[in-house]
Amino acid sequence: MPDGDGQDPDSDEALMLAYAAGSLPAFDRLYARHRQPLFRYLMRHTRQRELAHDLFQEAWGKLVDARLRYEPRARFQTFLYTIAHHCFIDHCRRSAVRPVTSATQADGSETDWQGAAEDDPAHQAHAGEIKLRLRAALDALPADQRDAFLLHEEAGLTLEEIAEVTGVGRETVKSRLRYAVAKLRDAMQTLREDSAS
């Protein structure tokens, strides 16, 4: 319900401002609301649970440190995922893992992350064939397309917000997202054809 200022006191932005003012319950609600999508976003990027945990903690730590500088000029998700995106990019730079861009991916089908490990076997055992195909297709996406797709699917960001997080134009984000969805669609279509035959 909006308060006197026209802002919902339970909105992410209001909770972040309340936490910056010293309200711990506000942070608890904010964290409970975004912990799982943010972790999935990082997990799908890194494919390593420990590494995803490290980046997850790093992202929340930076958000905590930046609480006094937060200004609700945009949605809270944009603020949070911008931090997480930068944490992941910084990790790639530190570990010399170079994401393969769309241009370099066009002539090959190598996985995007040369240093990525195989999926956790325990997760594979519990996942269905569709999820495995989806995950494989997602891993095969170029890094920028996968990033745009994950920010849309996991974080629920709009094209404009993804453009702000990734620092590119809206039409570029839209193009990346269109290619990513098309490739995932083709992967699922192949799965259906294999199942039918």
Place this chain on the structure above:
Amino acid sequence: MTPTGHDDEFELRLRRGERFVPQFDADLDGPDDAVDRAVLARARATVLQPPVAEPRYHRAPRWTLPLALAATVLLSFTLVMQMDSRDVIAQRTAERADDATRAADAELPAGVAEPAMQPEAEVLVQPPAEAAPMASAPAPVASTSVAAATAGAADTAPRAAQPPAPAPPPPPVASEAPLVDAAAPAPAPASAKSLAAGAMRREAMDERMMARAADAPEPPEAWLARIEALRAGGDLAAARRELEAFRRQHPDTELPAALRPLLEP
């Protein structure tokens, strides 16, 4: 997966904000409990701990930086220019003094050039009124500046060698300008002569100070000891000469017995 069969469906889902792969929601677990506790603990610790007072540094407004730089450059430039101008002035002054000295020497006859230094040096100890009779100019001229008086003194020798010129007719109206003109017909040469006279005056002062230092009275004991040394060295003539001088200088001093025979004829 809910496939997007064509671009229209893609656009429609974008406008609605719908997800393209809803299955992803339950695909992965969340972070571990330990990670949750760590994140929440850090959030609590950051809020509960007292804020660390950051050291406050006095920072001047940003606009003062270019102003300070400009002022520094301007001050440095001014100092450098002033030093250069002082050097130029000193050099020009020295050149003018040399030129004036050469000009003054050229005006003087070779035979009287050396004696001309003497009255110039005496000007220092004589009041300007005493320098006036030495010059051929009328008395009022001596009441001008010291530089003019000394410049006039520099012209004294040649004028003294010549028959005294008739006194110029008194000016119709008593004013300072005609008096200066009478002492120095041309202002520029007078200035050069004054500079040269000043340089010579300084030299004369130095020589006089050195002469005074050389003529300082020797203590009687030291003088007698020196005479005794001359006598002991066998230079009896010099010892006798010095002893006679000593007697003239110190007639009441009792002479040592060893030196008395020197005074005997």
